[in-house]
Amino acid sequence: TIVGLQASGKTSFVNVIGNGQWSEDVVPTVAFHFRKVRRGNVTLKVWDLAGQPRYRSIWDRYCNGVDAIVFVVDSTDHEKFEVAKFELHQLLHFPNLKGVPLLVLGNKNDLEGHASVNEVIQALDLGKIQDRPVSCYSCSMKSQHNLDIVLQWLAGRSH
Numbered sequence: 229t230i231v232g233l234q235a236s237g238k239t240s241f242v243n244v245i246g247n248g249q250w251s252e253d254v255v256p257t258v259a260f261h262f263r264k265v266r267r268g269n270v271t272l273k274v275w276d277l278a279g280q281p282r283y284r285s286i287w288d289r290y291c292n293g294v295d296a297i298v299f300v301v302d303s304t305d306h307e308k309f310e311v312a313k314f315e316l317h318q319l320l321h322f323p324n325l326k327g328v329p330l331l332v333l334g335n336k337n338d339l340e341g342h343a344s345v346n347e348v349i350q351a352l353d354l355g356k357i358q359d360r361p362v363s364c365y366s367c368s369m370k371s372q373h374n375l376d377i378v379l380q381w382l383a384g385r386s387h
């Protein structure tokens with residue numbers, strides 16, 4: 229399940245891994261969107277959730293029982309880091325989501341002024357998360373930087 233604030237690049241991620249389709253024009257997601265993504269011999273079942281404030285209260289329901297939670301953050305939008313941190317920790321607080329592996333993507337690293345992976349780790353206080361495996365990568369859906377390693381990580385979470 230993919231969560232994160234609006235316009236962080238969640239749908240772009242699904243589009244790019246699904247069919248290599250990058251676009252500057254992506255329609256904001258309404259509520260959620262389910263997609264099956266095939267990569268080689270791995271099939272990912274993906275819930276792409278909407279990031280606008282009014283949809284955040286449904287995130288936890290779609291994270292229940294999944295193999296991994298992917299939290300996408302726009303690493304150029306420094307002003308939103310505080311809200312992103314709040315929403316992430318609020319989500320992880322749900323007892324039924326305890327132990328679910330977390331992958332944080334600092335997206336849009338093709339743009340100037342993006343936070344480094346260590347800055348994202350600091351900004352979202354990832355060091356504080358002790359009850360699950362956590363990984364964090366800096367990446368770009370536009371240039372596809374680091375998407376191979378992200379897909380490897382996801383494939384490794386399946387069972």
Ligand SMILES: Nc1nc2c(ncn2[C@@H]2O[C@H](COP(=O)(O)OP(=O)(O)OP(=O)(O)O)[C@@H](O)[C@H]2O)c(=O)[nH]1
Nearest residue numbers: 234235236237238239240252254256257279369370
């Ligand atoms: N430069 C750059 N732009 C990106 C990148 N990823 C996404 N975008 C752009 O960011 C905007 C928002 O992308 P979406 O994929 O719709 O974001 P979202 O997180 O799905 O947004 P919601 O569905 O509203 O929650 C679009 O204009 C994308 O083209 C990236 O890696 N680099």
Ligand SMILES: [Mg+2]
Nearest residue numbers: 238239256257
């Ligand atoms: Mg979307």
